[in-house]
Each structure stands twice: as structure tokens, then as C-alpha cells.
Amino acid sequence: MPSAATPAATGPGAVPASVPHPLPASASGPVVALDIGGTKIAGALVDAGGRILARSRRETPAREDAETVLGAVAQVLDALAASPFWDAAQAVGIGSAGPVDAARGTVSPVNVPGWRDFPLVERVRRITGGRPVTLVGDGVAMTAAEHWLGAARGHANALCLVVSTGVGGGLVLDGRLHPGPTGNAGHIGHLSVDLDGDPCACGGRGCVERIAAGPHLARHALDQGWRPGPDGDTSAVAVAEAARAGHPVAVAAFERAARALAAGIAATAHLVEVDIAVVGGGVAAAGDVLFAPLRRALGDYATLSFARGLTVVPAATGTDAGLLGAAAAARATADGG
Numbered sequence: 093m094p095s096a097a098t099p100a101a102t103g104p105g106a107v108p109a110s111v112p113h114p115l116p117a118s119a120s121g122p123v124v125a126l127d128i129g130g131t132k133i134a135g136a137l138v139d140a141g142g143r144i145l146a147r148s149r150r151e152t153p154a155r156e157d158a159e160t161v162l163g164a165v166a167q168v169l170d171a172l173a174a175s176p177f178w179d180a181a182q183a184v185g186i187g188s189a190g191p192v193d194a195a196r197g198t199v200s201p202v203n204v205p206g207w208r209d210f211p212l213v214e215r216v217r218r219i220t221g222g223r224p225v226t227l228v229g230d231g232v233a234m235t236a237a238e239h240w241l242g243a244a245r246g247h248a249n250a251l252c253l254v255v256s257t258g259v260g261g262g263l264v265l266d267g268r269l270h271p272g273p274t275g276n277a278g279h280i281g282h283l284s285v286d287l288d289g290d291p292c293a294c295g296g297r298g299c300v301e302r303i304a305a306g307p308h309l310a311r312h313a314l315d316q317g318w319r320p321g322p323d324g325d326t327s328a329v330a331v332a333e334a335a336r337a338g339h340p341v342a343v344a345a346f347e348r349a350a351r352a353l354a355a356g357i358a359a360t361a362h363l364v365e366v367d368i369a370v371v372g373g374g375v376a377a378a379g380d381v382l383f384a385p386l387r388r389a390l391g392d393y394a395t396l397s398f399a400r401g402l403t404v405v406p407a408a409t410g411t412d413a414g415l416l417g418a419a420a421a422a423r424a425t426a427d428g429g
């Protein structure tokens with residue numbers, strides 16, 4: 093997920109925004125957005141146009157107990173409550189690292205072991221004075237952001253992917269965010285694209301994530317003989333640099349990841365007729381090193397007539413995608429879907 097928020101957004105208080113007058117408390121007013129990940133907890137007040145009116149951020153005390161982690165969330169919310177826009181905010185949206193269970197209002201983020209089936213929705217509802225709280229997974233949140241303000245804007249049927257340390261995603265169908273019953277629909281990372289492939293952390297085999305996620309891509313490059321530079325960086329970012337310089341093993345590692353992504357995207361297009369796939373996350377930041385082979389490979393897999401017009405584009409909402417997506421999810425719920 094996009095995790096590197098701007099350093100200026102860190103610090104103890106909500107950063108005041110330069111908007112002259114509080115908005116009226118109405119459906120067009122601001123919402124409270126929370127973006128919860130394994131390294132940081134970001135919060136914002138987001139208005140109906142997607143402007144961030146106030147923001148706050150804390151490191152995630154990821155190794156601490158459940159209440160300590162919640163305490164960091166409460167600090168973020170307290171800082172936002174100091175904003176003159178707080179009283180007008182009538183709903184809360186949360187995008188969280190998964191797994192989430194939106195039906196039960198619980199989260200169990202892989203990188204926050206203190207939270208297992210943690211009742212985040214109820215606890216945040218209490219902290220925020222009984223405001224309604226909408227929970228979605230971070231892939232769905234990014235999708236909501238891209239549909240509202242980013243590269244999927246205006247598309248009634250879209251798939252959005254986050255290709256980073258894992259591969260997540262989400263769907264827009266018939267013009268609406270489609271989170272599914274538990275907030276996890278569109279989780280393209282665990283579509284199997286290699287039936288006899290390597291075992292995946294999810295218990296499956298040959299998943300898109302097992303091939304295309306940054307750490308797996310980099311490990312494959314190492315296994316095939318790529319070696320890092322003097323700085324010893326063996327991340328996918330370093331492999332991308334080598335690929336740009338023409339290192340054949342690095343190029344092949346990105347082509348392999350691109351084929352896995354293309355197969356997953358094509359399967360999705362054949363299944364539910366999306367006409368655009370938006371790809372964000374750290375691995376997607378490699379740019380043409382990923383997108384060029386991805387577009388080529390789509391031609392091999394998206395073969396049916398109705399899927400041939402499928403386009404693949406980079407995500408556009410940047411480091412605030414999680415916050416904007418959480419806000420969009422809160423608004424979608426408030427608007428009845």
C-alpha cells in the first residue's frame with residue numbers, strides 16, 4: 093500500500109488547512125478518514141471534493157498490545173478533533189491493512205499481531221461520539237480513491253491493484269465500489285495463475301502475489317543470478333533499476349511479474365467485464381519496466397472480444413490514496429451504496 097506519507101504530515105497536532113469557513117453539517121460536509129497500516133496510522137478530515145482539511149499521523153506501535161495500538165488511533169482522532177471542521181464531520185471511514193471483516197467490524201492486520209479479530213469499528217465509533225463507521229480493506233480503499241479522484245474516475249467497471257510487499261485490489265462494478273460482504277472483494281493477489289506454482293502464504297499455490305509482489309519478484313531475480321550493486325539493496329526497487337539499465341535477468345523478473353499480473357487482470361476482465369485496470373503500489377512505481385511488459389502480456393491473456401479494449405494505467409492518487417479511499421467508502425455508505 094502507499095505508505096510513505098509526506099514527512100510534513102507527521103508530528104503531534106493536526107496540520108491546519110487553509111480553508112476559510114467551516115462547512116455546514118450536512119451530507120456534503122467532511123468525513124473522518126483513517127488509513128491504518130503496519131507502519132503508520134494516518135487520519136484526516138476530507139471534504140466532499142476530496143480536499144484534506146486537517147491531517148494527523150502516528151507511527152503504528154505494531155509490536156504492542158491491542159489497547160496500545162488503539163491508543164495511537166485515539167491520538168490521531170484527538171488531533172483531528174481540534175480542527176474547526178470536526179463537528180461537521182458526520183461519518184467515519186477506515187481503510188485498514190487486512191484481513192478485515194467488514195461484516196463483523198473487525199480487523200486482523202498481518203503486521204499488527206496484537207489485533208486479531210479486533211473490534212475496530214465499535215471502538216472507533218465510541219471514540220468519535222457514536223458516528224457511523226465504515227470499514228474496508230486497504231485494497232478496496234485505494235480502489236475507492238482511484239474511482240473518486242484518480243485514474244478510474246468515470247469508469248463504471250474497474251479493477252484497481254496495489255502491487256507492493258503484497259498484491260491487493262478492489263473492484264468498481266456498475267458505477268459503485270464493490271467491497272463484498274466482508275470488505276475484501278477484488279483481492280486479485282490470491283488468484284492462482286500457476287496451478288502447480290510455489291506455495292503461497294495464503295495456503296494456495298501459484299498466486300499472483302507469490303509471483304508479482306516486490307519481495308517475491310526480487311527473490312526470483314536473485315535465484316536467477318541477478319546481484320545487487322555496492323549498496324547491497326536487494327529490493328524490487330533495485331531490481332527495477334537494474335532492469336532499466338538493461339540487465340537481462342532483472343528485465344526477465346519484471347516480465348514474469350507482469351505476466352502474472354496480466355493473467356489475473358485478464359481473468360477479472362473476462363469474469364466481470366472491467367474495462368480499465370489501475371495499478372499502484374511500490375512495484376508499479378517502476379514505471380515502464382513493469383507497464384510495458386504488462387500491456388504486451390495482456391494481449392496474450394485478455395483474448396475475448398469484450399476484453400480486448402482493456403486498458404492498464406498507473407494509479408493517480410498517490411500517498412493519500414488510503415485516506416481518500418477511506419473517505420470515499422464512508423461517503424458511499426452514507427449515500428446508500
Ligand SMILES: [Zn+2]
Pocket residue numbers: 281282283292293294295296297299301302
Ligand atoms: Zn495466495
